[in-house]
Structure formats: structure tokens, C-alpha cells
Amino acid sequence: MGYYLGLDVGSVSTNFVLLDKEGKVVWDLYLRTEGRPLVAIEKGLGELAKENPKVLGAGTTGSGRKLAGVLIGADVIKNEITAHAVAALALVPSVQTVLEIGGQDSKLIILRDGVVTDFAMNTVCAAGTGSFLDHQAARLGVPIEEFGKLALKAKEEVRIAGRCAVFAESDMIHKQQMGYPTEEIVAGLCSALVRNYLNNVGKGKELLPTVVFQGGVAANLGMRRAFEKALGTKVVVPEYYSVMGAVGAALLAKEEVANTGRSKFKGMNVANWENEAGSFECPHCPNQCEIVEIKQEGKVIARWGDRCGRWSNVEVAV
Amino acid sequence: MKLGIPRALLYYDHAPLWSTLLEGLGFELVISPPTNKAILDLGVNRAPDEACLPVKICYGHLAALEEKVDALFLPRMVSERPKTFFCPKLMGLPDMVRPELAAELFSPLVDLRRGKRELIRQLSDTLDRGQRQVREALGFAERSLNRFLKKMQEEKLTPLEALAGRSLRRKASQRQIGLLGHPYLLYDSFLNMGLISFLEERGFFPLTAQMLPPQQIQRCAEKLPKKLFWSMEAEIMGSAIAFLEEQVMGIIHISSFACGPDAMIGELISLRAKQSGTPLLELNLDEQTGQAGLQTRLEAFLDMLQRRCPA
Numbered sequence: 001m002g003y004y005l006g007l008d009v010g011s012v013s014t015n016f017v018l019l020d021k022e023g024k025v026v027w028d029l030y031l032r033t034e035g036r037p038l039v040a041i042e043k044g045l046g047e048l049a050k051e052n053p054k055v056l057g058a059g060t061t062g063s064g065r066k067l068a069g070v071l072i073g074a075d076v077i078k079n080e081i082t083a084h085a086v087a088a089l090a091l092v093p094s095v096q097t098v099l100e101i102g103g104q105d106s107k108l109i110i111l112r113d114g115v116v117t118d119f120a121m122n123t124v125c126a127a128g129t130g131s132f133l134d135h136q137a138a139r140l141g142v143p144i145e146e147f148g149k150l151a152l153k154a155k156e157e158v159r160i161a162g163r164c165a166v167f168a169e170s171d172m173i174h175k176q177q178m179g180y181p182t183e184e185i186v187a188g189l190c191s192a193l194v195r196n197y198l199n200n201v202g203k204g205k206e207l208l209p210t211v212v213f214q215g216g217v218a219a220n221l222g223m224r225r226a227f228e229k230a231l232g233t234k235v236v237v238p239e240y241y242s243v244m245g246a247v248g249a250a251l252l253a254k255e256e257v258a259n260t261g262r263s264k265f266k267g268m269n270v271a272n273w274e275n276e277a278g279s280f281e282c283p284h285c286p287n288q289c290e291i292v293e294i295k296q297e298g299k300v301i302a303r304w305g306d307r308c309g310r311w312s313n314v315e316v317a318v
Numbered sequence: 319m320k321l322g323i324p325r326a327l328l329y330y331d332h333a334p335l336w337s338t339l340l341e342g343l344g345f346e347l348v349i350s351p352p353t354n355k356a357i358l359d360l361g362v363n364r365a366p367d368e369a370c371l372p373v374k375i376c377y378g379h380l381a382a383l384e385e386k387v388d389a390l391f392l393p394r395m396v397s398e399r400p401k402t403f404f405c406p407k408l409m410g411l412p413d414m415v416r417p418e419l420a421a422e423l424f425s426p427l428v429d430l431r432r433g434k435r436e437l438i439r440q441l442s443d444t445l446d447r448g449q450r451q452v453r454e455a456l457g458f459a460e461r462s463l464n465r466f467l468k469k470m471q472e473e474k475l476t477p478l479e480a481l482a483g484r485s486l487r488r489k490a491s492q493r494q495i496g497l498l499g500h501p502y503l504l505y506d507s508f509l510n511m512g513l514i515s516f517l518e519e520r521g522f523f524p525l526t527a528q529m530l531p532p533q534q535i536q537r538c539a540e541k542l543p544k545k546l547f548w549s550m551e552a553e554i555m556g557s558a559i560a561f562l563e564e565q566v567m568g569i570i571h572i573s574s575f576a577c578g579p580d581a582m583i584g585e586l587i588s589l590r591a592k593q594s595g596t597p598l599l600e601l602n603l604d605e606q607t608g609q610a611g612l613q614t615r616l617e618a619f620l621d622m623l624q625r626r627c628p629a
Contacts, residue, residue: 063610063614078617078621079613079614079615079617079618079621080614080618081614081615081618081621081622082617082618082621082622115625115626116621116622116625116626117597117622117626118597118622119618119619119622121614121615204588204592285354286354286355286356286357287354287355287356287508288355288356289355307508307511307512
């Protein structure tokens with residue numbers, strides 16, 4: 001029995017999944033990236049090696065997709081939007097709207113008849129994403145796993161300004177000092193973030209059911225309820241909501257391998273190899289590009305970061 | 319006398335006009351190199367914080383030239399057509415940059431609402447050349463500008479290709495993507511992180527306003543219920559509607575952070591694109607040099623186009 005491997009290396013989490021030939025998730029792993037994607041990837045590969053699967057194809061996505069891709073020899077290296085859309089479509093075929101909130105960014109994908117017709121991503125600001133919720137949970141002394149449940153206990157909601165994370169925080173502190181109960185503040189925060197998401201990312205878009213909510217933040221019951229209230233429709237959270245990017249990457253890998261006939265995956269021994277990432281500033285022109293160099297088992301396997309191609313085009317040992 | 323021209327802002331619109339004119343009047347020209355990180359850093363350090371990125375970059379280009387020339391040439395662009403204006407930042411630019419510069423600044427007023435005679439007088443005064451000599455050189459310069467514009471339209475070239483004398487007539491393939499935005503954003507590959515080659519490498523043909531007949535753009539711009547008085551925005555808006563006429567696969571609108579006029583037409587463009595069912599990607603550029611955010615959005619957009627209509 002062979003499997004397809006999907007890897008989603010995001011800012012907050014690094015996720016692995018294995019799909020069987022029917023596209024069913026047979027194994028998944030959610031790890032915190034903690035700012036060190038290389039370490040997280042190695043750790044995940046170590047866990048994967050214990051399962052010792054026969055990998056027929058591999059795909060990567062997320063902001064660390066390129067790094068993960070060269071390390072394992074991925075068949076596809078895809079952007080998160082395509083990966084999330086493919087996964088949502090596979091698990092919820094009737095989907096027309098995907099709400100995805102991750103660690104650093106939030107996305108909205110509009111599908112019609114099984115094809116992406118529009119999408120939007122938050123701009124440079126990460127307000128209202130997972131890392132902000134994480135931060136607020138820590139500040140209120142509520143474990144992030146309990147955060148959403150707490151919101152459900154609230155009878156009333158406190159109005160929190162959601163436009164900007166910095167303002168939201170000072171608003172929350174103010175409301176705390178006034179004596180509002182924590183659960184009402186938490187519920188208010190969830191509504192504020194949903195309002196902000198719909199105004200900012202969703203502006204002018206038609207959000208039709210079936211609505212699928214995925215990404216790490218979908219675990220938050222308060223956020224789910226706030227979305228349902230704002231949209232006036234049921235929101236579906238798929239079973240593997242937190243690893244949907246990885247599921248999409250694996251599905252895309254399956255598609256790619258079906259086309260090419262063979263996989264570029266380096267095999268399970270990658271789990272034992274030494275990897276190293278370094279960087280240097282190129283001295284050749286005023287652009288001073290920062291070049292990243294990835295070594296595996298002491299050999300340079302990839303370089304990037306240059307604008308002119310001087311470094312990335314260099315023939316490297318694979 | 320050595321005169322420096324910054325490769326910034328309206329350079330991509332008017333380059334042959336000014337270079338032919340100034341050379342015809344006996345100046346030796348130095349044009350700043352393509353934008354690079356050092357120029358960006360110089361500009362960001364010198365420009366006021368609230369200026370938009372293209373203005374900051376212009377500061378950088380002027381700074382890169384000031385030691386190498388006797389004077390810098392930066393006309394005060396007010397209006398090129400009746401009842402239209404350039405952006406206020408361009409009108410005020412010479413005054414903004416002058417105190418920061420080590421070299422003298424030549425900034426003739428370009429306000430064609432006042433007629434060409436006034437322009438000739440302005441050029442003659444600031445450049446210290448006789449009016450007759452200016453008139454003659456300007457005639458040559460205008461013809462050279464027209465040849466440049468025509469070459470871009472007929473052979474579907476970018477300004478840089480036309481300036482470099484390239485004459486490869488590109489095939490306008492089926493997979494055309496309309497590229498909207500100010501020329502100083504579209505053609506500065508440092509600023510937009512190689513957008514045009516990114517599209518070309520993936521088999522898309524980027525169509526820009528410069529490649530369309532100006533009559534078509536104007537006719538399209540007149541479809542708006544009210545005439546836009548920002549001339550650059552009127553061109554962008556007109557080409558957006560023209561792209562929809564040309565049935566491009568999708569439209570990418572590039573704007574820079576803090577651009578006032580663009581913010582307004584951005585909405586108009588998205589309404590029109592939505593009505594016609596044409597996918598639109600809006601990209602906002604600022605000082606970031608990390609390419610990840612831009613690339614993710616572009617890749618996803620191209621994936622979407624490809625999955626909508628497989629080749």
C-alpha cells in the first residue's frame with residue numbers, strides 16, 4: 001500500500017499528512033514551527049519515519065514550501081491558496097466559500113462549480129489571525145484550547161474594536177479594567193475578528209453556502225459561532241481542518257505523479273540526513289541580496305534570494 | 319554641461335522626449351541606473367515619511383546622480399491635457415527635493431493648458447537656450463516620443479524594450495493578462511520584483527496600456543459617467559475597460575501603498591471587472607523586499623486562471 005505525503009510549513013505550525021490512494025487521511029501531525037522551520041520539518045520527518053510508509057509522491061505548501069520542497073524532493077511546491085481550495089473541494093464537494101485563518105494570514109476562497117473563481121488574502125497586517133489570538137489568550141491567562149469554549153459561555157458580548165490588533169488589545173484591557181467578565185470579552189473579541197475579516201478580506205465578495213472554515217483558528221468554537229452569526233448560515237469545519245493545506249499538497253502531489261509517472265521524493269532516509277541552512281550577502285551589486293543556502297549531508301542542494309539568478313542558477317549537487 | 323535624469327516616475331512615459339530635447343540643446347546626459355537596493359535606501363532615508371514609494375525612489379535616483387552631474391533635470395509636471403492634472407505629489411516634487419540636493423535642479427513648468435508657447439518659454443528660461451533653438455529641438459523630441467509610443471503599440475513592447483531598440487514583435491497569444499498600474503510600477507522590475515518576467519516565464523502575455531492604441535483607451539475612459547481629472551488615473555481606468563474589451567484572461571492591478579488617486583480608481587476597476595466576470599488581482603507594493611507575499615498571491619492567481627480555462 002502506498003501513500004501520498006503532504007507538508008504545510010506555515011509561520012505558526014508545520015503539518016504533515018499521509019493520504020491513501022483514495023485520498024483518505026491515514027496519518028497526520030501538527031507541530032509548532034516556533035520560528036525554526038528546518039527543525040520542525042526534521043522533527044516531523046522523524047515522526048513520519050516511525051510509520052515507515054511507502055511514499056508514492058510528495059507535495060509541499062505554506063510559506064516554507066520551497067525549503068520543505070528541496071529538502072524532501074517534492075513533486076509539487078504549491079501556494080497555500082490552491083492547496084486549501086483543492087483540499088476543501090475534496091472533503092466538502094459542495095463548497096462555495098472557504099474561510100481559512102492561519103497563524104500569520106487569513107484567506108478567503110470563492111469557488112463555483114468546483115473551480116476557484118476569486119480569492120483574497122489579508123494585506124501586510126496580521127491582525128485577527130492565529131498568532132494574535134494566541135497572544136491574547138496568553139495575556140488573559142486562558143489556555144488557547146479553552147479560549148473558544150469560554151466564548152460560548154458568554155451571555156452577552158462586549159464590543160471590541162477589531163480593525164487593528166493594537167487597538168483591539170487596548171480596548172480589551174480597558175474593558176477588563178471596567179470589570180466585564182472574561183468570557184464576554186473573549187466572545188466580543190471573536191465577533192470583532194470576524195467582523196474585521198469579513199470587512200477586510202471579504203469586502204464585496206458574495207459568500208454563499210456551503211461555507212467551510214479551516215486553518216488552525218477553526219478549532220476555536222467562539223470563532224465558529226461568530227462566523228455563523230455573521231453569515232447567517234451553518235459553517236462546516238472539516239475533520240482535518242488544521243492540516244488542510246497539507247491535505248491539499250498531498251492531493252496535488254497525487255495529481256502530479258499521475259501525470260509524470262514517477263515521484264521525485266528522496267525516500268524515507270531523508271529523515272536521517274543532516275540539513276543546514278545558511279545565508280550570506282552577495283557582494284556583486286548594490287542590491288546586496290541575501291542569499292539562502294541549503295545544505296543536505298554537507299552538499300549544497302539549493303540557493304535562493306538573488307534577484308539576478310547568479311546563485312540560484314548555479315549547478316548544484318543534488 | 320552634464321545633466322542628470324532620474325530613471326524614476328515619468329521616465330518610463332517620456333524618456334525619449336527629454337533625452338532628445340536635451341541632447342539637441344547640447345547637454346550631455348547621465349541617466350541613473352535601474353533601481354537597486356542602494357537607491358531605494360538612499361530614497362527612503364531622504365524622502366519625507368508620508369511620500370509614496372515611487373516618490374521615495376525618485377529621491378534615491380536623484381541622490382545617486384547628484385555627485386556625477388552639473389545639474390539635475392526634473393520638470394514640474396502639472397498638466398498635459400486640458401482639464402486634467404498630474405498627481406499633486408508630482409506637481410510639488412521639485413520643491414520637495416530641492417533642499418535635499420547637492421546639485422542644481424532644472425525644473426521647467428510643464429502645463430500644456432497654457433499652450434506650447436508657454437512651455438517653450440519655460441524650457442528656454444530654465445535651460446538657458448534661445449526660444450527658437452528650443453522650438454526646433456522640441457519638434458524633434460516630440461517626433462521621437464511619438465515614434466517610441468507607436469513602436470510600443472505596434473510591436474507590443476514595454477518602454478524598456480522600445481528604448482533598448484528591441485524589435486521583437488511578440489505574439490499576443492490567447493493567454494493575455496492585462497497589467498494595470500503606473501508605468502513607474504509596471505516597468506521598474508526592482509520595485510515589482512520582476513513581475514513581467516514572472517508572467518512571461520509562466521506562459522502568459524502581459525498586456526499593458528502602452529501596448530494599446532491611445533484612441534481606444536480614451537474612448538473607454540469616456541464610458542465613465544464622470545470624467546477623471548487625474549490624467550494618469552484616466553489612462554489606467556481607460557485601459558482597464560479596454561482590457562475587458564480585449565477579453566484578457568485576468569487583470570492584475572498594481573498600486574503603491576499610500577497612493578491616493580489609485581485608491582479611488584481601484585474600486586471603479588474592481589466593479590467593472592466584477593460586472594464582466596473577469597478575475598482581478600490587486601497587488602499593493604511598498605518597501606518590503608521579501609518576495610514571498612507577492613509570489614504567493616501571483617501564483618494562486620495564475621493557478622486560478624489556469625484551472626478556470628485549461629490551455
